[in-house]
Amino acid sequence: MSSDGFSAELAREQAYVTTLYTKLDAERADAQRRLDETLLQTGGTPQARTERDVATTRYTDRLAQLGSVEQGLAFGRLDFVPESAEETTYIGRLGLFDEDDDYRPLLVDWRAPVARPFYLATAASPEGVRRRRHLRSLTRKVTGFDDEILDLTAADQGQDLGLAGEAALLAALEQRRTGEMSDIVATIQAEQDRIIRAPLGGVMVVQGGPGTGKTAVALHRAAYLLYTHRQQLTTRGVLVVGPNSTFLRYIGQVLPSLGETGVLLATIGQLYPGLDADGVESREAAEVKGRLVLAEVLANAVRDRQRVPEPVLEIEYEHDVLKLDRKTCADARTRARRSRRPHNPARRLFVSDVLDALTRQAARKLGEDLLDGQDLTDIRAELAADDHVAAALNSLWPVLTPEGVLDDLFADRERLATAARKLLPAADQALLESGRDAHWTPADVPLLDELAELIGVDDTEARVERKRREREDRAYAEGVLDILEQDEEIIDEELLRVSDVLDAELFAERQVARSELTAAQRAAQDRTWTFGHVIVDEAQELSAMDWRLLMRRSPNRSMTLVGDVAQTGAAGGARSWGEALSPYVADRWRLEELTVNYRTPAEIMAVAARVLAEVSPELVAPSSVRETGVPPWSVRGEVAELPGLVTAELSAVDGGTVAVLVPAGRFEEVSGLLGSFDERLSVLTVERAKGLEFDSVVLVAPDEVVAGSPRGLNDLYVALTRATRRLGVLTTGDDVPALSVLG
Numbered sequence: 001m002s003s004d005g006f007s008a009e010l011a012r013e014q015a016y017v018t019t020l021y022t023k024l025d026a027e028r029a030d031a032q033r034r035l036d037e038t039l040l041q042t043g044g045t046p047q048a049r050t051e052r053d054v055a056t057t058r059y060t061d062r063l064a065q066l067g068s069v070e071q072g073l074a075f076g077r078l079d080f081v082p083e084s085a086e087e088t089t090y091i092g093r094l095g096l097f098d099e100d101d102d103y104r105p106l107l108v109d110w111r112a113p114v115a116r117p118f119y120l121a122t123a124a125s126p127e128g129v130r131r132r133r134h135l136r137s138l139t140r141k142v143t144g145f146d147d148e149i150l151d152l153t154a155a156d157q158g159q160d161l162g163l164a165g166e167a168a169l170l171a172a173l174e175q176r177r178t179g180e181m182s183d184i185v186a187t188i189q190a191e192q193d194r195i196i197r198a199p200l201g202g203v204m205v206v207q208g209g210p211g212t213g214k215t216a217v218a219l220h221r222a223a224y225l226l227y228t229h230r231q232q233l234t235t236r237g238v239l240v241v242g243p244n245s246t247f248l249r250y251i252g253q254v255l256p257s258l259g260e261t262g263v264l265l266a267t268i269g270q271l272y273p274g275l276d277a278d279g280v281e282s283r284e285a286a287e288v289k290g291r292l293v294l295a296e297v298l299a300n301a302v303r304d305r306q307r308v309p310e311p312v313l314e315i316e317y318e319h320d321v322l323k324l325d326r327k328t329c330a331d332a333r334t335r336a337r338r339s340r341r342p343h344n345p346a347r348r349l350f351v352s353d354v355l356d357a358l359t360r361q362a363a364r365k366l367g368e369d370l371l372d373g374q375d376l377t378d379i380r381a382e383l384a385a386d387d388h389v390a391a392a393l394n395s396l397w398p399v400l401t402p403e404g405v406l407d408d409l410f411a412d413r414e415r416l417a418t419a420a421r422k423l424l425p426a427a428d429q430a431l432l433e434s435g436r437d438a439h440w441t442p443a444d445v446p447l448l449d450e451l452a453e454l455i456g457v458d459d460t461e462a463r464v465e466r467k468r469r470e471r472e473d474r475a476y477a478e479g480v481l482d483i484l485e486q487d488e489e490i491i492d493e494e495l496l497r498v499s500d501v502l503d504a505e506l507f508a509e510r511q512v513a514r515s516e517l518t519a520a521q522r523a524a525q526d527r528t529w530t531f532g533h534v535i536v537d538e539a540q541e542l543s544a545m546d547w548r549l550l551m552r553r554s555p556n557r558s559m560t561l562v563g564d565v566a567q568t569g570a571a572g573g574a575r576s577w578g579e580a581l582s583p584y585v586a587d588r589w590r591l592e593e594l595t596v597n598y599r600t601p602a603e604i605m606a607v608a609a610r611v612l613a614e615v616s617p618e619l620v621a622p623s624s625v626r627e628t629g630v631p632p633w634s635v636r637g638e639v640a641e642l643p644g645l646v647t648a649e650l651s652a653v654d655g656g657t658v659a660v661l662v663p664a665g666r667f668e669e670v671s672g673l674l675g676s677f678d679e680r681l682s683v684l685t686v687e688r689a690k691g692l693e694f695d696s697v698v699l700v701a702p703d704e705v706v707a708g709s710p711r712g713l714n715d716l717y718v719a720l721t722r723a724t725r726r727l728g729v730l731t732t733g734d735d736v737p738a739l740s741v742l743g
């Protein structure tokens with residue numbers, strides 16, 4: 001295209017994109033006006049209030065969505081061959097229509113079926129597309145475009161990897177990293193698109209090497225599913241599970257940037273309402289807690305709390321002594337257990353039988369023949385209210401809480417030994433007992449959840465309390481609105497700023513104040529919530545007990561599990577997907593694979609591939625999309641040299657991010673040395689760096705990373721594959737044979 005031709009075409013694109021923004025502004029103003037009107041309505045019947053709540057949520061959501069698409073509103077255009085139904089279609093972050101022209105689409109949502117050829121069409125299989133255009137823009141200005149003509153003469157485009165929109169893709173990949181993940185909506189590749197749009201039902205495992213876009217695909221899939229199955233999923237919600245809070249912060253902006261706020265992002269440690277279990281413990285202890293056999297240990301621990309007297313329990317009652325013998329209690333216990341109710345609800349049966357026996361005994365002492373039915377009822381009621389009787393019943397069948405049982409179990413060697421019976425060797429029991437600090441750890445959460453099931457935690461009270469609070473919040477919000485109604489300016493300033501709407505925390509608070517919680521928010525407060533779809537990232541890290549918890553949250557088994565068995569760091573994590581999943585779905589799961597590495601340049605991947613060959617010889621290293629011409633460097637030296645090395649890296653990445661990755665045992669020392677060095681620098685253990693990426697990575701003491709755990713080579717593989725541009729290794733001890741290629 002000549003430069004004049006290019007400028008004219010650019011001007012035409014700008015004109016079209018400007019009309020789209022004008023339309024977007026109009027939609028925003030309309031949603032804002034409707035929200036204002038809704039908020040100004042107060043009082044009315046309960047039904048009117050409910051309708052108002054629903055409308056408020058709808059317009060607030062719409063405003064959030066319209067606000068989120070400002071950057072890169074339209075990013076693509078498809079021109080179809082002349083004989084097709086469509087001529088030209090613009091693809092963007094949401095759908096816009098011309099109401100005055102029979103709702104003609106002005107912009108097609110990337111998730112709509114019509115948009116699919118944008119991601120799938122190739123020269124060999126053009127799907128009616130003549131030309132695919134990627135629009136580049138900065139704020140509302142179109143700065144350029146890249147065209148691909150999809151005819152067979154161009155069939156060798158995209159090297160051997162079959163890349164769509166290669167220029168736009170490479171431009172996206174070469175961006176400096178900011179420390180927050182971005183969406184990839186404009187450059188999704190065909191193998192990723194197939195996974196994003198796979199059907200909702202069933203368990204799909206996505207196996208892919210580092211940097212193949214598993215996280216990106218998982219998040220875009222959440223957005224796609226919510227768009228395509230909105231009705232079904234907004235009521236039950238979608239859960240996205242990530243490995244730790246650093247990772248959740250890293251991915252936190254992707255879904256809002258795609259206009260979706262109804263997804264619960266959580267770590268396993270956050271899936272027990274009321275806890276954010278972030279305590280630290282040894283990998284070995286976490287591994288033991290993650291074993292499936294713990295379910296049996298916990299069941300024993302609960303049963304062990306259902307006791308019988310050895311041989312007789314004496315209870316003081318009214319200047320006399322009642323005796324509870326072993327047989328009476330054993331019979332009551334058997335009946336309560338046979339009811340198959342959890343411990344706390346079953347207690348009622350046990351208590352009732354024991355009270356009957358005590359009533360009979362007390363009656364005998366008083367002279368049974370003289371008593372009528374009412375007398376017996378009175379005696380029973382008195383016994384039930386008696387402190388000594390209550391204490392005796394509690395010693396035999398106490399009311400339990402999950403936290404109490406787990407605490408007691410780990411704090412008491414004998415109790416643990418009895419519950420673990422022959423299930424856990426003594427050394428493993430010792431691991432559970434030692435090293436507990438005051439905080440619950442992520443590995444405790446599935447145990448607490450298991451106990452909650454076994455105990456049958458009665459959350460009726462909590463539910464009643466929640467409802468009461470919601471009613472109060474609503475009354476309060478109405479009060480506020482009544483006051484604000486008299487001052488519209490304040491309403492505008494204090495209540496309706498779009499920036500407020502987009503701030504997740506404020507948004508959540510406001511949602512609560514309106515007592516119109518989204519499914520995700522309600523789910524976060526409810527242990528027994530079951531989700532419409534569950535997505536797990538870094539799924540290879542989950543222990544058997546973690547899987548048990550997640551399967552409870554997903555009884556319909558509609559799940560997307562993404563991960564890489566070559567990166568498993570947790571001692572109890574997956575060696576193979578089949579092994580991890582078979583207890584729950586047998587072989588009813590399907591495997592998809594991602595093969596192209598978008599993150600790590602070829603020079604770095606060549607080093608990592610050597611490590612992979614040792615870790616998982618059966619896996620093929622993903623092919624890198626890019627080369628940088630910069631070989632990884634390696635030096636031998638001391639940690640004290642890090643400030644100099646890091647300064648050089650910061651300047652080499654020119655405003656980008658640098659990470660120093662260290663073995664766990666070096667973390668304190670290195671973060672002390674580099675603590676307040678530069679805000680673009682992070683010091684992380686390899687475990688914490690999982691799933692993240694940086695422009696430059698300096699790996700310290702690789703030999704200690706390898707020696708640090710039975711899966712040390714997997715950890716080394718993770719560390720080597722975090723960089724988007726540069727990698728350096730500082731060796732302080734022994735050479736690692738797998739890194740000999742670095743010289």
Ligand SMILES: Nc1ncnc2c1ncn2[C@@H]1O[C@H](COP(=O)(O)OP(=O)(O)OP(=O)(O)O)[C@@H](O)[C@H]1O
Nearest residue numbers: 184187188189210211212213214215216598599691
């Ligand atoms: N189609 C794409 N277009 C643009 N960027 C992409 C694309 N696919 C992946 N990326 C980028 O590649 C990088 C790696 O993606 P992501 O973190 O999702 O990989 P991953 O498979 O989860 O890696 P890991 O296993 O190491 O956690 C990210 O910066 C992501 O934005």
